[in-house]
Amino acid sequence: MSKKVGIPRALFYYQYIPLWRTFFEELGAEIVVSDYTSKRILDDGVKSCVDEACLPIKLFHGHVLNLKDRVDYLFIPRFTSVSKNEYICPKFGGLPDMVRHTFKGLPEIIDTEINLRKSAKNALEAALDIGSRFTGSRMAIKRAFHKAQKDYLRFRQMLKEGKLPEDFCGREKQRPLVRQAGNRMLNIAVIGHVYNLYDSYINMELLDKLRNNGVNIITIDMIDEEIINEKCSTLPKRMFWNFGRKAIGSVMHILDRDDIDGVIYLMSFGCGIDSFICDLAERKVRRESNIPFIVLTIDEHSGEAGMNTRIEAFLDMIRWRHKDENNISAYG
Amino acid sequence: MKITFPHMGNTYITAKAMLDDLGLDYVIPPSNSRMTLELGTKYAPELACLPLKINIGNYLQAYEQGADTIIITGGCGPCRFGYYCEMHREILKDLGCDMEIITLEWPDKGLPEFLRRIKKLAGSINPLKLAKVIKNVTQVALQVDELERLTFRTRPREMEKGSTDKIYKAFHKKVLEASGSREIKQVIRETAKQLSSIALDEEKKPLKVGIVGEIYTTIDSHTNFEIEALLGNMGIEVHRAVTVSGWIVEHMLKKALNIPRDMRYAEAAKPYLGKMIGGHAQETIGNTVLYARQGFDGVIQIYPLTCMPEIVAESILPAIERDYGIPILTLIIDEMTGEAGYLTRVEAFADLLKRRRERPSIGKDWALSGS
Numbered sequence: 001m002s003k004k005v006g007i008p009r010a011l012f013y014y015q016y017i018p019l020w021r022t023f024f025e026e027l028g029a030e031i032v033v034s035d036y037t038s039k040r041i042l043d044d045g046v047k048s049c050v051d052e053a054c055l056p057i058k059l060f061h062g063h064v065l066n067l068k069d070r071v072d073y074l075f076i077p078r079f080t081s082v083s084k085n086e087y088i089c090p091k092f093g094g095l096p097d098m099v100r101h102t103f104k105g106l107p108e109i110i111d112t113e114i115n116l117r118k119s120a121k122n123a124l125e126a127a128l129d130i131g132s133r134f135t136g137s138r139m140a141i142k143r144a145f146h147k148a149q150k151d152y153l154r155f156r157q158m159l160k161e162g163k164l165p166e167d168f169c170g171r172e173k174q175r176p177l178v179r180q181a182g183n184r185m186l187n188i189a190v191i192g193h194v195y196n197l198y199d200s201y202i203n204m205e206l207l208d209k210l211r212n213n214g215v216n217i218i219t220i221d222m223i224d225e226e227i228i229n230e231k232c233s234t235l236p237k238r239m240f241w242n243f244g245r246k247a248i249g250s251v252m253h254i255l256d257r258d259d260i261d262g263v264i265y266l267m268s269f270g271c272g273i274d275s276f277i278c279d280l281a282e283r284k285v286r287r288e289s290n291i292p293f294i295v296l297t298i299d300e301h302s303g304e305a306g307m308n309t310r311i312e313a314f315l316d317m318i319r320w321r322h323k324d325e326n327n328i329s330a331y332g
Numbered sequence: 333m334k335i336t337f338p339h340m341g342n343t344y345i346t347a348k349a350m351l352d353d354l355g356l357d358y359v360i361p362p363s364n365s366r367m368t369l370e371l372g373t374k375y376a377p378e379l380a381c382l383p384l385k386i387n388i389g390n391y392l393q394a395y396e397q398g399a400d401t402i403i404i405t406g407g408c409g410p411c412r413f414g415y416y417c418e419m420h421r422e423i424l425k426d427l428g429c430d431m432e433i434i435t436l437e438w439p440d441k442g443l444p445e446f447l448r449r450i451k452k453l454a455g456s457i458n459p460l461k462l463a464k465v466i467k468n469v470t471q472v473a474l475q476v477d478e479l480e481r482l483t484f485r486t487r488p489r490e491m492e493k494g495s496t497d498k499i500y501k502a503f504h505k506k507v508l509e510a511s512g513s514r515e516i517k518q519v520i521r522e523t524a525k526q527l528s529s530i531a532l533d534e535e536k537k538p539l540k541v542g543i544v545g546e547i548y549t550t551i552d553s554h555t556n557f558e559i560e561a562l563l564g565n566m567g568i569e570v571h572r573a574v575t576v577s578g579w580i581v582e583h584m585l586k587k588a589l590n591i592p593r594d595m596r597y598a599e600a601a602k603p604y605l606g607k608m609i610g611g612h613a614q615e616t617i618g619n620t621v622l623y624a625r626q627g628f629d630g631v632i633q634i635y636p637l638t639c640m641p642e643i644v645a646e647s648i649l650p651a652i653e654r655d656y657g658i659p660i661l662t663l664i665i666d667e668m669t670g671e672a673g674y675l676t677r678v679e680a681f682a683d684l685l686k687r688r689r690e691r692p693s694i695g696k697d698w699a700l701s702g703s
Contacts, residue, residue: 025393049647050643050646050647052637052638052643052646052664053643053647054638057643078606078607079608080607084406086409087409087410088409088410088612089410089639089640090410090609090611090613090640090641090644091609091643091646092337093607093614093643094413094605094609094641094644094645094648097604097605097606097644097648098644098647098648100602101647101648101650102647111606113607121694151632183609235418236418236421237406237415237417237418237435238408238440239408239415240408240410240414240415241409244415250622270379270637270638271378271379271638272379272381272412272638272639272640273412273640274379274414275377275378275379275380275412275638276380276415278377279419279422280418280419280422280464283422283426284518287426292531329600331447
C-alpha cells in the first residue's frame with residue numbers, strides 16, 4: 001500500500017502544489033491535501049496556535065489538525081530561502097518546530113530544510129533527502145524531481161496568463177469576467193502573499209468579487225520576473241525578502257504603466273514583511289502617482305460586510321473619477 | 333556634520349566613546365520616554381515592530397537639536413531589522429526631515445562601498461588609529477555590561493534598599509559628562525567600586541530569573557519598564573545572556589576575524605529549534621534551556637508585538653517548560669502596553685516562583701504556566 005503524504009492547504013501550498021504533487025506521485029506516494037479552508041479549520045488553528053502569530057500561520061495549524069489523523073507523513077519542509085541571496089519570513093523556517101511542539105500524536109514530519117540562499121542546486125539535495133523516504137533509487141528521485149519541475153514551470157506560466165491556482169487544482173469554477181453595463185473594465189493590481197490572495201475563504205472571495213464587478217486583476221505572478229528585477233536594482237538597499245522584492249518591483253512597474261486604475265494591497269494582520277513592504281509601496285505610489293491605493297487587512301475577526309463596503313467604495317471612487325474628471329480624492 | 337544614533341539601553345555609552353575618540357560632532361538623543369514613542373508611533377507604519385517606532389522618535393528629537401546624520405547598523409535578513417535603514421530613510425523623507433543615514437554593515441557592493449561609508453563618517457583615518465579606537469570602544473562595551481551584571485547581583489542582596497539604583501542612576505548622569513573612552517572607563521571603574529562597597533546580605537539565596545527574547549526590548553530598560561531593577565528590588569537576581577558587548581564581540585569582531593563563535597546556545601536549542609531562523613529566536617530557545625539546566629527558578633521572555641522570530645520561539649517555549657519543569661512568562665510589548673497590567677503580571681510570576689520554592693515537596697505538580 002502506498003504511503004500517504006499529507007499536505008496542509010495553506011502557506012506555500014499555493015505556490016508549489018504542482019511541484020509537490022508530481023514529485024510525490026512519481027515516487028508512488030499518495031497525496032492527501034487538507035480540506036478547503038472553512039470556519040472550523042480557521043477556529044481550530046486560532047485555538048491551537050499562539051495568539052501573536054499572523055493569520056496564515058494560525059490557519060496552517062488548523063490545516064495540520066485537519067490532516068494529522070489520516071496520513072503517514074506530514075509534509076512541512078523547513079523553508080529558509082527559495083531564491084538566491086534572499087530569505088522568506090522567519091516563521092517558515094521555524095514552522096516544523098512550531099507544529100511539532102504544539103500538537104501531540106503527530107505522524108512523522110518531513111522537515112527537510114530547503115535553503116536556496118547559496119545555490120539553487122540545493123533544491124535537488126532537498127528532493128533527494130525527501131525522496132529517500134519512499135525509494136532507495138536516487139535516479140528515480142531525480143527523475144521525479146525533473147518531471148515535477150516541468151509541471152511547476154507550466155504552473156507558473158498559467159499563473160502568468162492570469163489563471164488562479166484554484167482554476168486548475170480541482171475546484172474549477174466558471175469565472176466569467178462580468179462587464180458592467182456602461183462601465184469600462186478596470187485594471188486593478190492586487191498585491192499580496194499567495195496564501196492570502198489565492199485562499200478564497202480567508203480573503204472573503206476578494207478576487208471573485210472584483211471579477212464580478214468588472215475588474216481585470218493583475219497579480220504579482222503575472223508580471224515578468226525580469227522587469228521586477230530591473231526595477232528592484234534601482235533600490236538603494238537590496239531587498240532581501242523574496243516576496244518583498246517581487247511586491248516592490250511590481251509596484252514600481254505599475255507606476256510606469258498608464259493602464260492601471262488602482263492598487264489593492266491585501267495584507268494579513270501581524271505580518272512582519274507586509275508591515276514594511278506595504279508601507280514602502282504606499283509611499284511610492286502616493287509620491288509618484290495619483291493611482292488610488294487601498295490596504296485591506298485581514299485577520300480572524302474580519303467581517304465580510306466591512307470588506308464588501310471597502311471594496312465597493314474603492315471601485316465606485318475609481319469609476320466616479322473617470323466620470324467626473326479626476327475631481328475625487330485619491331485617498332480612499 | 334552632526335551625527336546622531338538611536339538609543340538602545342546602554343549602547344549610547346559605547347557609541348559616545350567611539351564618537352568622542354574619533355573626534356566627531358554628535359548629538360545624543362534625549363533618553364527614551366513616552367514622548368519618543370508617541371512621536372515614532374505617529375509616523376511609523378502601524379504594524380512595524382516597536383524598536384522602529386522608538387528609533388524614529390529618537391531621530392526626530394535629535395533633529396530638533398541639530399543632528400543631520402544618522403548612523404545605524406544593518407543586516408541582510410530575514411529579521412526586519414535589516415531593512416530599518418530604508419524604512420527610516422523613507423519615513424524621514426516624507427516628513428521633510430533632511431537627514432542622511434549611514435548604515436554600518438557589509439554592503440552588497442563589498443569593501444569599496446564600506447570604506448566609502450567609513451570615510452564619509454570619519455574622514456581619512458589612520459587604520460592603526462581606527463584599530464585602537466575599535467579596541468577601546470569594545471572594552472567600554474564589555475565594562476558597561478560587566479557593571480550592569482554587578483547591579484543584577486547587588487540589587488537583591490543589598491541591606492539598604494535602593495542603594496544600587498541610586499548609584500546606577502548617578503552613573504548615567506556622570507557618564508554623559510565624561511568624554512572619550514578613557515574618561516568613561518574611569519567613571520565605570522569608580523561606579524563599580526561604589527557598587528562593591530554596598531553592604532550585602534551574603535547569606536541570602538535569591539531566586540534567579542533569566543531574561544530572554546528580542547534584543548532591543550530586553551536591553552532597553554525604558555521599553556521593558558526596567559524589568560531588571562523591578563525584579564531585583566523584589567529580591568530576585570536576574571541574568572541576561574544577550575548583551576551589547578556580546579553582540580559586538582560575537583557578531584562583528586569574531587565574524588570579521590573569522591574566530592569560532594560561542595555556540596553553546598545553538599547546541600542547547602537543537603532539540604527544539606534546529607536551525608538559525610533569524611533574529612534572536614535560537615538564542616531565546618537555547619538560553620532558556622541553559623538557564624533551566626543551571627537551576628534557574630524561572631525565565632521571562634520579552635519581545636515587541638509582531639516580532640517574527642520570537643513568535644516562533646514563544647510557541648516552542650511551552651515544550652521546554654514541560655520538559656524541564658521551569659516556569660516561563662512571556663511579556664509582549666507595544667505602544668499600548670500599560671504599566672500597571674505589566675507590573676501585575678510580573679508580580680504574580682514572582683509570587684509563583686516564591687511559592688514554588690517554599691513548597692519543594694509539591695513544587696513539581698504545581699501550576700506551571702505563567703503565560
